[in-house]
Amino acid sequence: xxxxxxxxxxxxxxxxxxxxxxxxxxxxxxxxxxxxxxxxxxxxxxxxxxxxxxxxxxxxxxxxxxxxxxxxxxxxxxxxxxxxxxxxxxxxxxxxxxxxxxxxxxxxxxxxxxxxxxxxxxxxxxxxxxxxxxxxxxxxxxxxxxxxxxxxxxxxxxxxxxxxxxxxxxxxxxxxxxxxxxxxxxxxxxxxxxxxxxxxxxxxxxxxxxxxxxxxxxxxxxxxxxxxxxxxxxxxxxxxxxxxxxxxxxxxxxxxxxxxxxxxxxxxxxxxxxxx
Numbered sequence: 001x002x003x004x005x006x007x008x009x010x011x012x013x014x015x016x017x018x019x020x021x022x023x024x025x026x027x028x029x030x031x032x033x034x035x036x037x038x039x040x041x042x043x044x045x046x047x048x049x050x051x052x053x054x055x056x057x058x059x060x061x062x063x064x065x066x067x068x069x070x071x072x073x074x075x076x077x078x079x080x081x082x083x084x085x086x087x088x089x090x091x092x093x094x095x096x097x098x099x100x101x102x103x104x105x106x107x108x109x110x111x112x113x114x115x116x117x118x119x120x121x122x123x124x125x126x127x128x129x130x131x132x133x134x135x136x137x138x139x140x141x142x143x144x145x146x147x148x149x150x151x152x153x154x155x156x157x158x159x160x161x162x163x164x165x166x167x168x169x170x171x172x173x174x175x176x177x178x179x180x181x182x183x184x185x186x187x188x189x190x191x192x193x194x195x196x197x198x199x200x201x202x203x204x205x206x207x208x209x210x211x212x213x214x215x216x217x218x219x220x221x222x223x224x225x226x227x228x229x230x231x232x233x234x235x236x237x238x239x240x241x242x243x244x245x246x247x248x249x250x251x252x253x254x255x256x257x258x259x260x261x262x263x264x265x266x267x268x269x270x271x272x273x274x275x276x
Contacts, residue, residue: 009164016168020127020175029178029194030236033124035250040128042252047131050138058142065146066159075153083155091158092165093216098148099166100219102141104212114259115140120208121258123241123249125201126176130167136259169215173197178232188229192217195235199227203239 033039069075077087077094106116115137122129149159173192178184188196192213200211210227213219220226230238241249245261248254254261 009160009167012164013167013171016171017127017130020171024126024176028126028176029232030124030176030238032126032176038250039122039124039126042250042255043128043131045252046133046255050131050133050135053135054138054142057139062142062146062149066149066154066156069150069153070156073153074150076151077155078153087155088158088161091152091154092162094152095148095154095158095162096165096213096215097219098152099214100212100223102144103214104223104225106137107209107212112137112140117242118255118258120201120242121245121249121255122201123246124176125174125198125240127171127174129201130170130174132255134256134258165215178235181232184232188217189221190217191215195230195232198235198238198240199230201240203241203243205243208242 077091082090106112115134118134118137119129119132122132148154154162169192173194174197175194178195178198179187179193184193184195187193192211192215196211196213196217199207202208207227207230210225211220212225245254
């Protein structure tokens with residue numbers, strides 16, 4: 001059953017990537033740079049490499065750990081006696097909240113930011129940016145997820161659905177599309193939209209150091225990490241990426257070496273009163 005769930009997650013990933021890429025091709029909101037083809041080749045190469053590495057070093061160990069924790073009855077969900085649909089729904093909400101804090105820590109903790117910065121170094125974003133993660137970040141994230149599993153104790157179904165939801169959400173909210181303001185104004189209170197996350201990638205760090213939610217957007221409201229919401233027209237020509245190293249954002253070598261570069265200091269954050 002676990003293997004079937006993993007295959008289902010892979011199908012969701014491939015279908016989501018293909019479908020959103022097709023939508024982007026028809027309804028792109030921001031103009032593409034001259035690096036469009038190279039960016040896609042680079043990001044697909046990154047995804048292929050990360051898949052090989054993560055499957056051996058993260059996925060299989062996490063799978064075994066999930067089974068072991070279930071057998072031992074470990075986790076708060078087990079101790080609370082949650083099961084069935086109740087456990088499934090609550091686990092998705094709890095795991096998404098944990099993912100919010102993990103993303104936020106990746107911007108707050110200098111060591112974590114060194115790795116996460118490789119993702120933000122892209123000067124434009126589209127669905128392929130969802131593939132652009134440093135293997136070091138994914139390895140560290142795998143260790144953190146092992147802690148989530150033992151502390152909360154999600155069922156295998158809830159865990160795999162959550163992982164698939166995160167993957168699909170990342171593809172969706174990195175997409176180079178934008179919804180009409182009438183739709184955006186309502187949907188942004190429920191889930192993370194492409195405009196919502198594009199603001200997180202803005203060079204203006206008062207925006208880029210906010211909007212940390214992954215699936216449900218409520219966490220940014222609860223923990224006060226939102227900024228001044230931009231309009232559809234404002235986002236059309238906005239500068240994305242990071243202030244430094246903009247000339248090397250499409251270099252594979254620069255991407256892999258990002259965590260050890262001298263310029264990679266702690267994130268310059270806005271004052272607490274501006275974003276928290």
